Amino acid sequence: MPPDLQQGPRCAERLFDFFGTVVRVRCTPEDATDLDFFFGPHRAEPGTRARYRVELSAGDGGFLRSLLAKDEAPKSFRLSSEPDGEVIEERRFTRWSSVPSPLPPFRALRADIATVQATVLARGGCCLAFHGDPHSGKTSLGLALLDRGWALASDQLLVVERATGAARPYLTPTGVRGRTLAAMRAGTLAGLEQRRSFCTVSGEVVLARPENLGAVVPVGRRLGPVHLIVVRRTSAAAPALVAGGPAPRVWPAGAWSWLRGALADDRAQSLLTLPAEGGVQAGADLVEECFGA
Helix, strand or coil, X not given: CCCCCXXXXXXXXXXXXXXXXXXXXXXXXXXXXXXXXHHHHHECCCCCCCCEEEEEECCCXXXXXXXXXXXXXXXXXXXXXXXXXXXXXXXXXXXXCCCCCCCCCHHHHCCCEEEEECEEEEECCEEEEEEECCCCCHHXXXXXXXXXXXXXXXXXXXXXXXXXXXXXXXXXXXXEEHHXXXXXXXXXXXXXXXXXXXXXXXEEEEEECHHHCCCECCCCCCECCEEEEEEEEECCCCCEEEEXXXXXXXXXXXXXXXXXXXXXXXXXXXXXXXXXXXCHHHXXXXXXXXXXX
16 A cells, blocks of 8 residues: 655645546655646645545655656555545556556546547637547647647547536647657757656657647636547548548547537548658648638
8 A cells, every 4th residue: 555645754745626626646745746747737726625635656766757767666556535535446566557547537537527549629619639549640730730829728638528528628748759859859849848758669758848839728618519530641642631530439438428419510520641751731731721710
């Protein structure tokens, strides 16, 4: 069981509001600093009543630093309800693997929200969610649209209220890699607070706060309707955008009620194909032409 981090000088505490649910986090001071970097826009006001408590425990480097390094240091977390302290989930592990994230505590929120791995942007009442395979160009496309006046709601997840169909911003750091990283390293990223990790497929990944890269959607806002756009890399020479793309994988399984009546009938699901390399700016042109009004 993780130690009670409320005891002794090596403890810290943070309050976060994730989609209307307040979570109290107990951790080390090092992890508190990293939590501010990862979830800063979701900080709740001091004294706000929490619904859940998460306790993080790891070695000297801290829980989050160990995750970024992808080392094999022992880590653990405990998720419990407040104020009674009833334990909902408790895990010990070394590598991240399939262990569910303790922050936000999605397992405890599964009755209230549905999620899709996606890059989400909004402008003028229009909300776009780009989903697809890893490294298909979702983040690069999002960065290109940020330069055109769109605002980022999330670089990781489309989070939807199951009861209303409204999308909720989830403002965590944007991961920049590959050619996009090489192009931005000496320019946009220079001097920004960063964290680094490594992907076995794409190599180095630099994480930067999204508000330092462009406009962001305030975390308290509700967005809709949501237009789902799957992004794929193909052998075609030029990008193409067509209606009727495949539906994304939704968590939790079967949580599709938010689709019925929540999306606009036209262009609710689309397919954007990009060349095997590049094509992001031309793809952004197509998105602007179709959804930019």
